[in-house]
Amino acid sequence: MILYDSADINELMHAAMLRRRSQVPGNEVTYLVDRNVNYTNVCTINCQFCSFYRPPGHPETYTQSTDEISDRLSELEDIGGSRVLMQGGVHPELPLEWYTELIREMSLRHPSIALDCFSPIEIEGISEVCGIPTKQVLMLLKEAGMHGLPGGGAEMLVDDIRLDISPKKGSADNWLRVMHEAQELGLTTSATNVFGFGESNFHRVLHMDRVRSMQDDAVSTGRTGFTSFVSWPVMLENNSLGSKNRGHNRIVLGAGPTEYLRHVAVSRLFFDNIEHIQASWPTMGLDVAQMALLAGADDAGSTMMEENVVSASGTTKTEASERELQRIILRAGFRPRKRDSDYVLLETESIREDLASPVPIQPDSLG
Numbered sequence: 291m292i293l294y295d296s297a298d299i300n301e302l303m304h305a306a307m308l309r310r311r312s313q314v315p316g317n318e319v320t321y322l323v324d325r326n327v328n329y330t331n332v333c334t335i336n337c338q339f340c341s342f343y344r345p346p347g348h349p350e351t352y353t354q355s356t357d358e359i360s361d362r363l364s365e366l367e368d369i370g371g372s373r374v375l376m377q378g379g380v381h382p383e384l385p386l387e388w389y390t391e392l393i394r395e396m397s398l399r400h401p402s403i404a405l406d407c408f409s410p411i412e413i414e415g416i417s418e419v420c421g422i423p424t425k426q427v428l429m430l431l432k433e434a435g436m437h438g439l440p441g442g443g444a445e446m447l448v449d450d451i452r453l454d455i456s457p458k459k460g461s462a463d464n465w466l467r468v469m470h471e472a473q474e475l476g477l478t479t480s481a482t483n484v485f486g487f488g489e490s491n492f493h494r495v496l497h498m499d500r501v502r503s504m505q506d507d508a509v510s511t512g513r514t515g516f517t518s519f520v521s522w523p524v525m526l527e528n529n530s531l532g533s534k535n536r537g538h539n540r541i542v543l544g545a546g547p548t549e550y551l552r553h554v555a556v557s558r559l560f561f562d563n564i565e566h567i568q569a570s571w572p573t574m575g576l577d578v579a580q581m582a583l584l585a586g587a588d589d590a591g592s593t594m595m596e597e598n599v600v601s602a603s604g605t606t607k608t609e610a611s612e613r614e615l616q617r618i619i620l621r622a623g624f625r626p627r628k629r630d631s632d633y634v635l636l637e638t639e640s641i642r643e644d645l646a647s648p649v650p651i652q653p654d655s656l657g
């Protein structure tokens with residue numbers, strides 16, 4: 291809290307870089323070539339900050355077919371991608387078999403692509419529709435070929451804030467419970483954090499504390515736990531939360547670049563038990579994401595071909611090429627390294643050396 295409230299930003303970023311060097315030695319920054327598939331925009335949860343969903347019966351609703359989704363995965367294979375992030379709304383009617391058949395079919399047609407699908411709230415939705423516990427839903431999805439459960443929907447794991455912005459999304463405990471179940475089943479998981487809902491710095495640290503405590507528990511019982519932590523400020527352009535942020539009664543929501551970099555640096559220092567901290571370019575832009583690499587982040591995120599959820603709330607950039615990610619990494623003084631969903635390093639074809647920063651950052655210069 292003291293660091294968050296009052297540390298000098300330069301010193302904070304420097305300290306975070308030192309910690310990054312000890313947790314993730316070497317001069318490489320990783321990235322993932324992946325794509326998003328938003329299989330349906332039908333959702334009953336009505337989060338105030340979401341511009342992506344449409345309620346059941348709305349004329350703009352869609353649900354993609356197996357072949358449409360498969361075509362998207364073929365496009366990903368064509369660019370050497372290794373992971374799909376498949377997420378949608380909480381659909382009130384799709385039965386469990388729709389999901390298990392989809393996963394089974396995708397793993398048969400696209401065996402080289404890791405299927406990181408859904409989020410805790412979608413798993414809860416499926417559980418409600420089919421009347422079986424969330425852990426069993428996860429087990430059946432894993433049997434069908436699902437590789438991981440991404441950490442979407444964590445937002446703030448503090449009920450005072452959470453229940454205000456997404457009353458139907460349920461408590462922080464629910465998110466943590468479903469994630470715990472996924473980790474027990476050996477699914478790959480990550481932790482996310484959306485901030486800027488008008489919460490205090492104390493709430494932000496509380497969110498990190500809940501994630502860190504769960505990670506302590508995972509590590510102490512020999513599980514991998516969360517592979518990474520990624521945070522970003524809420525987007526406010528096209529949603530009901532954003533409308534509260536305009537006009538005479540304006541309350542200060544969202545966060546600018548300095549506040550974002552402070553958040554990244556604090557998260558690197560706070561998470562002694564999560565190895566990878568990701569920079570977020572979809573919300574902050576590539577330039578600020580590049581700065582996050584100097585604030586303790588060791589991963590530039592992923593290419594995210596066809597991102598629809600965050601972009602619906604006002605970001606202008608919806609995908610980055612592998613080349614763009616490599617360029618921001620090189621120009622920040624690091625070596626780009628492609629990885630897979632589990633942070634296993636992959637062979638990387640690098641762009642031209644002359645695009646590298648003229649002053650590469652050496653570990654010794656930070657000592």
Ligand code: SF4
Binds near residue numbers: 336337340341379380
């Ligand atoms: S954020 Fe997810 S759960 Fe919330 S309304 Fe949008 S699609 Fe539904």
